[in-house]
Amino acid sequence: MTRTDAALHATLRSRAEGLAAPLPALLAQAEHLAASVLPGAHGRRRAGTGDExxxxxxxxxxxxxxxxxxxxxxxxxxxxxxxxEWQAAQAVTLWVDQSQAMAFFGHKSRPSKADRAKVLALALAVLLLKGGERVGLMPDLPPRAGRAQLDPLAARLVDTASGDDYGAPPMIVLPPHSQTVFLSDFLGDQTALQDAVGRAADQGVRGTLVQVLDPAEEEFPFQGRSIFTSMGGRLRHETLRAADLRARYRDRLAERKDMLAGLARATGWHMLTHHTDQPAGLVLMSLWQQLDARRVV
Known part of the structure; x- marks a missing residue:
């Protein structure tokens, strides 16, 4: 091996180790969260076709x-x-917004929206896989059963990042009559979201929209001279009286929430709002109960 080859090998190994480093931490957080919500979760515990x-x-x-x-x-x-016990495995496909906007956090004591969404998605996957369900991740990880599915799920959640300011679910074909969960702040293009949800609903897919927001995005606590920039740096707005924008901002946010709620009602989906200063277990339990209630016996 030449000196150049050795240097390249060392560089590639360093990058690989850097990418892999967050995986154990993310998995540990997800499994701890899942265990705190349902310590003995296994199976669907209902009568039906099966051997157990x-x-x-x-x-x-x-x-x-x-x-x-x-x-x-x-x-x-x-x-x-x-x-x-009923053993008809269901398919659940997750989508986690990996856009730049999800990297926002309003205080160092709180996780970013992206970190919370990733942990919630992986914890839900832990529960579903323990229950014998098949879990996948958009855009390119098909639903599969078994604990072995956790590693590729975690790897994609850690490695995948979008350069876009805001995200939207990809327009892909989902398993018919399956379920899906979208986790995002849903502050981007509402038309793209409506198209994705509508297409999924037309395929007979039932779903849940989980809007993840930082409390600062609800409260708009800014005053005086302020410069607002998007997380990707593409958008910028400067004002001398930020407090004057508060009412209009809150109205726009309320309109967006109303749109999400209306979209969920129109398609037979559910909507949940989660703030990053709240315990993650609360929304995880709600998600689990909703998915469990909609399983076909």
Whole structure:
């Protein structure tokens, strides 16, 4: 190996190690968050087609004789039916906005919107994969089952970054009758978002919009001379009286939230708003319950 080759090898190795370094931390955060929400999460715990035993229940008039577990029934005066756990895996595809706007945080004590969205997405994936579901990530990681799916999920969340100021879900074909979760601040082009949600809904996909915002984006605490720039540096606005913009800004934000809520209603989706100063477990639990309630038995 020449000196030049050795230097190139060392450079590539250093870059690879730099890229891989955040992976264990992101996975650890996600698994800790998932465990704090549902410590013993496994399976969907409902009756249905499957091989694993779930529970015995009293027989009813609609149960035919072949369904009665006679060994269990012999130990009491009642007849019991042996139920198995539902094992029809569902596909859930995630989209996490990786645009420049998601890098914003209003105070050093709070995570950026991007960091919170990534941890939420990966924690949700942990729960879903433990439950036997198939999980994928837009734009190019198809839904698959098993813990082995966590590593490529985490790798894409760490490595993928967009140079765009604002993001929008890609227009891709999703598995029919599957579910999807979009995590973003949704402050960009609303037409692109509406098109993506509409196309997914037309495919029979049910979804949830999770709007992740920093509290400063809700409060607009700025006063006096201020210079506002987009995270990518492409947009810039200077004002001598920032407080005069507060009312108009809040009205625009309220309009955007109304648009998101209306879009969710029109397509049969759900919408959640999460602020980065709130416990991540609250929105994760809401997401899990919504996905669980919409699973097809």
């Amino acid at each position: 035993f779930w529970q015995y229940r009293p027989a009813t008039a609609s149960d035919w004789g072949a369904r009665i577990d006679w060994r269990r029934s012999a130990r009491s005066d009642a007849h019991f039916v042996r139920e198995t």
